[in-house]
Amino acid sequence: MAEKCIGLTQSGERCTAPKANGGEYCLWHDPDPIKQEQAKLARLKGGLNRRVTPQLGDYPETIQTATQLLAFINAALQDAKQIEGHVQRLTVTASLLRIACEILPIVDTAARLEILESLFYREGIHAKT
Ligand SMILES: [Zn+2]
Numbered sequence: 800m801a802e803k804c805i806g807l808t809q810s811g812e813r814c815t816a817p818k819a820n821g822g823e824y825c826l827w828h829d830p831d832p833i834k835q836e837q838a839k840l841a842r843l844k845g846g847l848n849r850r851v852t853p854q855l856g857d858y859p860e861t862i863q864t865a866t867q868l869l870a871f872i873n874a875a876l877q878d879a880k881q882i883e884g885h886v887q888r889l890t891v892t893a894s895l896l897r898i899a900c901e902i903l904p905i906v907d908t909a910a911r912l913e914i915l916e917s918l919f920y921r922e923g924i925h926a927k928t
Pocket of ligand 1: 807814815826827828
């Protein structure tokens, strides 16, 4: 069994992790700044592997129209590409595509209605609203 690290945890207790790299400390408690940097990177990488960070800039600010909803779905489809697990990525992508299939006819109808309304306004015919 590997010897234990001589470092202390944040609560002041003796660290129970095994010694690493032939030294007296584990990967997390080694005072060597290079090894601390490596530990920081490993922690960051572990965090990134656990969750997908959404690219919020690509999403519409609000969803008030079918077109904005479609833009949101498209942004989510791009983000779904970053999901690491093959099954999870396919599951999320399939869900988004199912929603897209449901809203596409609405987006199409809304676009046609917008064209018709603009023609009515151009002809001086106002819709009763
Ligand atoms: Zn330690």
